[in-house]
Amino acid sequence: xxxxxxxxxxxxxxxxxxxxxxxxxxxxxxxxxxxxxxxxxxxxxxxxxxxxxxxxxxxxxxxxxxxxxxxxxxxxxxxxxxxxxxxxxxxxxxxxxxxxxxxxxxxxxxxxxxxxxxxxxxxxxxxxxxxxxxxxxxxxxxxxxxxxxxxxxxxxxxxxxxxxxxxxxxxxxxxxxxxxxxxxxxxxxxxxxxxxxxxxxxxxxxxxxxxxxxxxxxxxxxxxxxxxxxxxxxxxxxxxxxxxxxxxxxxxxxxxxxxxxxxxxxxxxxxxxxxxxxxxxxxxxxxxxxxxxxxxxxxxxxxxxxxxxxxxxxxxxxxxxxxxxxxxxxxxxxxxxxxxxxxxxxxxxxxxxxxxxxxxxxxxxxxxxxxxxxxxxxxxx
Amino acid sequence: xxxxxxxxxxxxxxxxxxxxxxxxxxxxxxxxxxxxxxxxxxxxxxxxxxxxxxxxxxxxxxxxxxxxxxxxxxxxxxxxxxxxxxxxxxxxxxxxxxxxxxxxxxxxxxxxxxxxxxxxxxxxxxxxxxxxxxxxxxxxxxxxxxxxxxxxxxxxxxxxxxxxxxxxxxxxxxxxxxxxxxxxxxxxxxxxxxxxxxxxxxxxxxxxxxxxxxxxxxxxxxxxxxxxxxxxxxxxxxxxxxxxxxxxxxxxxxxxxxxxxxxxxxxxxxxxxxxxxxxxxxxxxxxxxxxxxxxxxxxxxxxxxxxxxxxxxxxxxxxxxxxxxxxxxxxxxxxxxxxxxxxxxxxxxxxxxxxxxxxxxxxxxxxxxxxxxxxxxxxxxxxxxxxxxxxxxxxxxxxxxxxxxxxxxxxxxxxxxxxxxxxxxxxxxxxxxxxxxxxxxxxxxxxxxxxxxxxxxxxxxxxxxxxxxxxxxxxxxxxxxxxxxxxxxxxxxxxxxxxxxxxxxxxxxxxxxxxx
Numbered sequence: 001x002x003x004x005x006x007x008x009x010x011x012x013x014x015x016x017x018x019x020x021x022x023x024x025x026x027x028x029x030x031x032x033x034x035x036x037x038x039x040x041x042x043x044x045x046x047x048x049x050x051x052x053x054x055x056x057x058x059x060x061x062x063x064x065x066x067x068x069x070x071x072x073x074x075x076x077x078x079x080x081x082x083x084x085x086x087x088x089x090x091x092x093x094x095x096x097x098x099x100x101x102x103x104x105x106x107x108x109x110x111x112x113x114x115x116x117x118x119x120x121x122x123x124x125x126x127x128x129x130x131x132x133x134x135x136x137x138x139x140x141x142x143x144x145x146x147x148x149x150x151x152x153x154x155x156x157x158x159x160x161x162x163x164x165x166x167x168x169x170x171x172x173x174x175x176x177x178x179x180x181x182x183x184x185x186x187x188x189x190x191x192x193x194x195x196x197x198x199x200x201x202x203x204x205x206x207x208x209x210x211x212x213x214x215x216x217x218x219x220x221x222x223x224x225x226x227x228x229x230x231x232x233x234x235x236x237x238x239x240x241x242x243x244x245x246x247x248x249x250x251x252x253x254x255x256x257x258x259x260x261x262x263x264x265x266x267x268x269x270x271x272x273x274x275x276x277x278x279x280x281x282x283x284x285x286x287x288x289x290x291x292x293x294x295x296x297x298x299x300x301x302x303x304x305x306x307x308x309x310x311x312x313x314x315x316x317x318x319x320x321x322x323x324x325x326x327x328x329x330x331x332x333x334x335x336x337x338x339x340x341x342x343x344x345x346x347x348x349x350x351x352x353x354x355x356x357x358x359x360x361x362x363x364x365x366x367x368x369x370x371x372x373x374x375x376x377x378x379x380x381x
Numbered sequence: 382x383x384x385x386x387x388x389x390x391x392x393x394x395x396x397x398x399x400x401x402x403x404x405x406x407x408x409x410x411x412x413x414x415x416x417x418x419x420x421x422x423x424x425x426x427x428x429x430x431x432x433x434x435x436x437x438x439x440x441x442x443x444x445x446x447x448x449x450x451x452x453x454x455x456x457x458x459x460x461x462x463x464x465x466x467x468x469x470x471x472x473x474x475x476x477x478x479x480x481x482x483x484x485x486x487x488x489x490x491x492x493x494x495x496x497x498x499x500x501x502x503x504x505x506x507x508x509x510x511x512x513x514x515x516x517x518x519x520x521x522x523x524x525x526x527x528x529x530x531x532x533x534x535x536x537x538x539x540x541x542x543x544x545x546x547x548x549x550x551x552x553x554x555x556x557x558x559x560x561x562x563x564x565x566x567x568x569x570x571x572x573x574x575x576x577x578x579x580x581x582x583x584x585x586x587x588x589x590x591x592x593x594x595x596x597x598x599x600x601x602x603x604x605x606x607x608x609x610x611x612x613x614x615x616x617x618x619x620x621x622x623x624x625x626x627x628x629x630x631x632x633x634x635x636x637x638x639x640x641x642x643x644x645x646x647x648x649x650x651x652x653x654x655x656x657x658x659x660x661x662x663x664x665x666x667x668x669x670x671x672x673x674x675x676x677x678x679x680x681x682x683x684x685x686x687x688x689x690x691x692x693x694x695x696x697x698x699x700x701x702x703x704x705x706x707x708x709x710x711x712x713x714x715x716x717x718x719x720x721x722x723x724x725x726x727x728x729x730x731x732x733x734x735x736x737x738x739x740x741x742x743x744x745x746x747x748x749x750x751x752x753x754x755x756x757x758x759x760x761x762x763x764x765x766x767x768x769x770x771x772x773x774x775x776x777x778x779x780x781x782x783x784x785x786x787x788x789x790x791x792x793x794x795x796x797x798x799x800x801x802x803x804x805x806x807x808x809x810x811x812x813x814x815x816x817x818x819x820x821x822x823x824x825x826x827x828x829x830x831x832x833x834x835x836x837x838x839x840x841x842x843x844x845x846x847x848x849x850x851x852x853x854x855x856x857x858x859x860x861x862x863x864x865x866x867x868x869x870x871x872x873x874x875x876x877x878x879x880x881x882x883x884x885x886x887x888x889x890x891x892x893x894x895x896x897x
Binding site: 034035036037038045047048051052055056058059062063066067069070073074077078079080083084085086087088089090091094095098099102103106109110113114116117118120121136160161162163167169170171172173195196197199201203206207208209210212213214215217218231232233234235236237238239240241242243306307336337 | 431432433434437438439442510511512516518519522523607608611612613614647648649650651652653654655656678679680683686687690691694695697698701702704705708709710711712713714715716717718726729730733734737738740741744745746747749750752753754814817818819821822823824825826827828829830
């Protein structure tokens with residue numbers, strides 16, 4: 001009996017020392033398999049990773065002791081091994097020990113956790129601000145004071161999602177326009193939502209903040225290295241909650257500046273385009289593209305409907321142009337799912353998507369809308 | 382003359398007998414367990430590999446929502462009320478529950494609540510699709526029309542729970558046999574007494590929050606609508622003020638069950654009875670002051686964040702005390718490993734693992750990375766499946782011979798255990814990994830790096846599901862069985878329920894026993 005016990009203890013000892021010795025080489029393996037939290041690319045994410053690993057090892061330690069005793073007793077104190085039951089059932093000393101010791105461990109954990117939390121909450125002295133707005137199901141980024149703002153949509157194709165095309169390496173984690181920010185700058189995110197609650201999360205930055213309608217939450221990051229960091233919406237926000245990724249591209253200051261410049265030029269070009277008259281085919285082609293990113297999720301990729309009503313043969317798409325403009329620009333008065341796209345899409349986009357809807361799916365209305373019509377419609381309101 | 386049960390369906394419809402009502406609660410809960418399980422398997426089938434194959438996102442969201450609601454309100458809670466009905470009167474030496482007619486009513490409204498909730502699956506616009514936590518405004522302004530039926534169903538479930546809780550408190554406080562002082566009560570009775578107070582405290586809060594939703598949806602108020610001056614975050618505070626105690630409502634009776642079972646098979650009295658009672662009470666108290674740890678990312682002021690972090694970490698202390706007591710109960714015992722004991726030991730180990738991840742989640746800054754990922758899904762399934770569900774299964778194996786007078790098939794019971802044990806670990810352990818690696822919860826499709834572990838989880842889920850069919854078969858075979866159980870069933874178990882014959886007569890303790 002005694003020998004058995006000793007052998008068992010020896011085995012346990014070997015196991016425990018073996019585990020802790022190989023823990024460091026294990027760490028690399030774990031990283032490779034994607035089993036663990038990312039260490040990320042900011043001091044915040046590294047702090048959080050450190051806290052995570054500390055509390056994890058405390059749990060492992062406690063687990064080894066508790067489960068060790070448990071398995072020891074399950075192996076040794078069996079009736080089939082002739083074990084006779086003792087009758088002890090109380091010890092105030094033991095109860096006090098196992099109340100106080102965990103309490104002390106908690107204090108040891110609470111101190112660094114408090115420090116990190118205070119640091120994360122310090123959003124003062126940011127060098128630039130980006131307003132992040134969650135929409136069903138996309139993100140809008142507005143560079144405050146820079147006159148640059150745009151929407152960021154999922155760019156993975158329906159074909160990939162529905163298995164008609166092979167899935168790319170960044171499947172579901174790619175967007176048409178990433179958020180671009182400079183490195184080595186404290187960037188503050190002001191986070192809100194337009195419809196339901198979303199959450200803006202990029203694991204590598206360790207930024208996760210709920211986007212709540214009516215609130216403006218604050219968060220910040222400071223990225224050291226250029227790179228592309230991917231994340232997703234983390235709060236259930238309806239049908240396409242799983243399809244509104246976040247991509248952050250961190251650039252050196254100079255490259256960021258030229259990107260910003262290009263973006264501004266693009267915006268003024270787009271403004272100029274509002275004055276331009278487009279051919280039907282141009283509008284139709286552009287409209288098809290925009291329809292697939294902005295409308296197809298609810299109305300179906302061939303206008304057959306889904307969560308939203310069908311476009312094919314709909315009274316609005318085959319009714320007056322004025323009514324159609326009103327629906328797209330102002331949204332539905334009865335159904336909040338149909339948001340107002342006036343503030344979300346450019347005049348060119350609205351004109352082309354309406355043209356597309358009126359002529360695709362067998363609607364064949366034969367008419368078209370020019371961007372200038374959209375602008376006039378908006379101004380008339 | 383002792384009355385036997387009436388014949389036919391009216392026996393069940395009109396019964397006021399605690400044993401009949403307990404039986405109905407248990408069968409109802411098992412039916413809901415299977416239904417919620419099927420919803421879960423739809424989820425796991427869709428998540429078997431990346432891409433959309435089986436269901437569309439809107440239906441996927443209905444499945445996650447209905448799975449959560451059915452499991453919480455339909456499977457776990459009624460199962461514990463069923464156990465309470467069967468066992469509390471027998472454990473305290475009472476002839477029946479204190480309020481038998483209300484007992485009948487509190488059961489019979491449940492099937493209607495769930496019929497209504499399930500019928501939403503067939504409605505225009507589909508079933509509720511906003512998650513079992515139904516955050517506004519997704520569940521109000523943006524909800525499908527069926528949300529009104531959901532609200533009414535929740536009201537009925539709440540009424541049922543409150544009535545059940547009142548009955549349990551009235552029974553325990555008034556109907557104990559002479560000599561059965563509070564500190565002599567079996568731990569299952571203690572944990573249920575505390576649970577019943579939790580229910581009475583928080584079910585009205587749930588009723589309140591769904592009523593506010595109803596007002597927002599139909600009567601033009603703006604409790605949760607920012608555009609009307611309301612506050613979506615208010616919803617979360619009210620919901621979690623209910624929701625966190627609710628979590629303990631689902632686990633405290635489980636603590637009671639394993640505290641009955643482990644001493645029997647360790648052949649040693651429960652270690653630290655008094656500290657178990659105090660620990661349970663502390664957990665119940667703490668459950669009221671930790672709710673906002675579900676909302677660490679919502680944008681609370683840092684002071685609130687710190688308060689809820691510290692309070693949450695504190696829960697580890699009384700929970701640890703309970704685990705240490707169970708382990709010490711086993712220590713130097715004379716253990717055997719019948720099916721109820723296997724499930725109870727698995728409970729202690731796996732619930733502790735769930736407790737560890739809970740402790741990790743309590744660290745607010747770390748929670749910024751864990752929140753709303755599969756790490757959370759892994760955490761609460763580890764405390765609910767091997768926690769609540771395993772304890773219920775353990776209880777059924779443990780007391781079934783007392784209930785129906787026959788022994789179950791031990792080999793099949795053990796096979797059920799090992800299949801369930803392996804299945805559940807295959808399902809939920811990999812969820813820790815994908816969660817840490819960055820997979821959000823409640824998504825119908827996922828990035829490629831999560832594929833391997835999701836596939837493993839799906840295989841495990843089907844294995845776990847199949848194992849429950851074996852459980853059903855074993856229970857039915859036992860009820861119809863021929864292997865008569867003795868009155869004691871086990872080797873010298875503690876408790877008044879073992880002093881009556883097996884099967885327990887329709888009426889027990891018509892004259893109260895004397896407890897020394």
